[in-house]
Amino acid sequence: MPANPRAWLVTTARNRAIDRIRRDRTLADKTRLLEAPEATEEEMEDTAIPDERLELIFTCCHPALSLDAQVALTLRTLGGLTTEEIGRAFLVPEETMKKRLVRAKHKIRAAVIPFRVPPPHLLPDRLSAVLAVVYLIFNEGYGGRGDVAAEAIRLGRALAELMPDEPEVHGLLGLMLINDARSEARFADGTVVLLRDQDRSLWRLDEIAEGRTALDRALALGGHGLYVLQAAIASLHVDEPQDWPQLAALYRELARRTGSPVVELNRAAALAEAGEVERALGIVDALELESYHYLHATRAELLRRLDRMNEARAAYGRALDLVHSEAEHRFLEQRLAELA
Amino acid sequence: MKYMLLIHQGDTPGPGSPEWERLSEEEQKAVYADYQAINQTPGVTTGQWMEAPEMATTVRVESGETLTTDGPFVAVKEALGGYLFYEADDLDAAIELASRIPAARLGGAIEIRPLKEV
Numbered sequence: 171m172p173a174n175p176r177a178w179l180v181t182t183a184r185n186r187a188i189d190r191i192r193r194d195r196t197l198a199d200k201t202r203l204l205e206a207p208e209a210t211e212e213e214m215e216d217t218a219i220p221d222e223r224l225e226l227i228f229t230c231c232h233p234a235l236s237l238d239a240q241v242a243l244t245l246r247t248l249g250g251l252t253t254e255e256i257g258r259a260f261l262v263p264e265e266t267m268k269k270r271l272v273r274a275k276h277k278i279r280a281a282v283i284p285f286r287v288p289p290p291h292l293l294p295d296r297l298s299a300v301l302a303v304v305y306l307i308f309n310e311g312y313g314g315r316g317d318v319a320a321e322a323i324r325l326g327r328a329l330a331e332l333m334p335d336e337p338e339v340h341g342l343l344g345l346m347l348i349n350d351a352r353s354e355a356r357f358a359d360g361t362v363v364l365l366r367d368q369d370r371s372l373w374r375l376d377e378i379a380e381g382r383t384a385l386d387r388a389l390a391l392g393g394h395g396l397y398v399l400q401a402a403i404a405s406l407h408v409d410e411p412q413d414w415p416q417l418a419a420l421y422r423e424l425a426r427r428t429g430s431p432v433v434e435l436n437r438a439a440a441l442a443e444a445g446e447v448e449r450a451l452g453i454v455d456a457l458e459l460e461s462y463h464y465l466h467a468t469r470a471e472l473l474r475r476l477d478r479m480n481e482a483r484a485a486y487g488r489a490l491d492l493v494h495s496e497a498e499h500r501f502l503e504q505r506l507a508e509l510a
Numbered sequence: 511m512k513y514m515l516l517i518h519q520g521d522t523p524g525p526g527s528p529e530w531e532r533l534s535e536e537e538q539k540a541v542y543a544d545y546q547a548i549n550q551t552p553g554v555t556t557g558q559w560m561e562a563p564e565m566a567t568t569v570r571v572e573s574g575e576t577l578t579t580d581g582p583f584v585a586v587k588e589a590l591g592g593y594l595f596y597e598a599d600d601l602d603a604a605i606e607l608a609s610r611i612p613a614a615r616l617g618g619a620i621e622i623r624p625l626k627e628v
């Protein structure tokens with residue numbers, strides 16, 4: 171973890187270059203030094219000053235930086251991941267990641283991106299951006315030594331500690347914890363395992379409990395934003411038995427707010443579980459998600475329940491055409507075979 | 511920190527155009543008032559008024575030959591319409607000023623370029 175992350179971010183070779191300029195006299199030298207890009211990474215020191223973490227994360231997630239840069243900087247300065255680890259996690263060559271970080275730091279210095287928690291009138295949008303970066307890190311890291319989902323959760327916990335009165339911060343933490351708790355049960359024998367079939371003994375109950383505590387805190391603060399809503403849905407999903415009508419209602423609210431057809435698809439699935447299979451199929455048929463394999467897999471399942479086997483087979487076939495991951499391919503093949 | 515703000519009009523209705531005539535009187539007044547307020551903001555150095563992008567001439571030299579074309583370097587819609595300089599504490603202050611420039615909300619865009627410190 172960088173000891174003086176602010177210094178690492180803000181101090182630069184540019185300053186060193188300016189010192190050199192003052193020693194040199196010629197214009198040619200000035201031009202050359204000012205244009206020389208910073209090519210090496212500066213050394214990390216040992217311990218971060220805790221109070222700077224909040225300023226740091228808002229600086230790293232400033233909208234003037236590209237999203238890729240925001241993610242890389244956040245993981246580098248707050249996550250303490252090496253450039254190589256970040257590159258591996260996001261399937262980007264180390265050199266590319268190194269250049270991305272150098273360019274981002276250069277932008278912060280050259281454009282004078284402020285190092286501070288944004289003032290109240292900017293805070294809602296800026297906090298949204300920070301939460302979006304953390305959630306993106308949670309969802310999109312693909313392994314490597316730095317367990318990126320764990321990094322996102324660490325960041326989420328730090329944010330909850332630093333901004334205890336922000337409901338969406340607790341909402342996001344709750345969402346990440348509850349989903350992460352089930353990560354080991356999600357795959358078995360190289361196949362995707364549906365929620366209802368998951369081995370609950372592989373669920374990390376302490377994480378679920380911590381996630382629910384975060385959700386409760388968010389609700390107590392009057393939170394009703396998108397992360398709180400998604401955390402509530404995640405929490406209901408780990409109940410036994412699941413309250414499908416309540417889930418359908420929450421998915422409807424989420425769909426209304428996001429306009430997302432994928433959320434509508436989830437709503438249809440919840441309605442089907444609540445017993446309204448025909449209605450669910452009606453919803454699914456109206457969605458414009460032709461190239462989304464989950465749509466066809468869901469349709470297939472609904473058709474199967476309505477005993478429309480030929481149509482179900484066709485739908486599984488379409489889903490298999492579209493699916494990418496091997497685990498999901500195997501799962502769908504299994505489902506198709508079960509129809510016979 | 512000194513910034514240059516480059517105002518791209520994009521689809522912004524310019525005074526005299528049919529689109530401008532379609533704006534309500536309030537909206538037209540607001541545009542003038544906003545520009546005046548910006549010009550009077552401490553730290554702002556106004557640029558000089560430029561003729562429209564259609565009045566531009568672009569020059570290139572290839573193999574010693576000077577090539578002259580009618581119009582701006584980029585598409586007319588993307589061309590520069592105006593500029594100003596702003597001395598501000600940080601980028602957020604420059605962003606705030608940029609957001610008040612009418613072109614930003616009427617179909618154009620403002621580019622904020624930090625100036626090199628020598």
